[in-house]
Amino acid sequence: MENCPQCGNPIKTVPAGISKKTNRPYQAFQVCSNPDCNYKPPRTTAYTIPPRQETPPAANPFSAAMDTKDQMIRHAQERKDESIAKSRSISGAYTIVAALITSGLIQEADIKAKLREYTAYLFSIEIDIGTGVVTDKEIF
Numbered sequence: 001m002e003n004c005p006q007c008g009n010p011i012k013t014v015p016a017g018i019s020k021k022t023n024r025p026y027q028a029f030q031v032c033s034n035p036d037c038n039y040k041p042p043r044t045t046a047y048t049i050p051p052r053q054e055t056p057p058a059a060n061p062f063s064a065a066m067d068t069k070d071q072m073i074r075h076a077q078e079r080k081d082e083s084i085a086k087s088r089s090i091s092g093a094y095t096i097v098a099a100l101i102t103s104g105l106i107q108e109a110d111i112k113a114k115l116r117e118y119t120a121y122l123f124s125i126e127i128d129i130g131t132g133v134v135t136d137k138e139i140f
Helices: 060-104 109-110 115-123
Strands: 009-012 028-030
Touching: 028 060, 060 109, 060 115
Parallel strands: none
Antiparallel strands: 009 028
16 A cells, blocks of 8 residues: 655545536545645546536426426416406406496496396406406306
């Protein structure tokens, strides 16, 4: 076994592996076993850089988690947009009814009797934001 010419401690061989710091592969090398000594003997063989193996995007757990998060945000935003559109539609319907009552074209008593039914109907419809198509769930 060879000893360090600087401090006299034995020279140890560090086996090839993958760096914890850079996550890149490295070849085996020799170094002084004393942690305070920085001596490294010269290489006896030429150093070759092994080809780097890229992790496919699908196998990367961080990338997969970010994709899932993006899908969840997109879905939540779509639901929010639909809810806002529905609220605006209902608000518009109430504004129209209020205007009709104010102008005298319909009587408040005519509306009051069926107000709950009309409200339930307005909350039962679904509006496709992209096409503007209204779907009635037919709750009555």
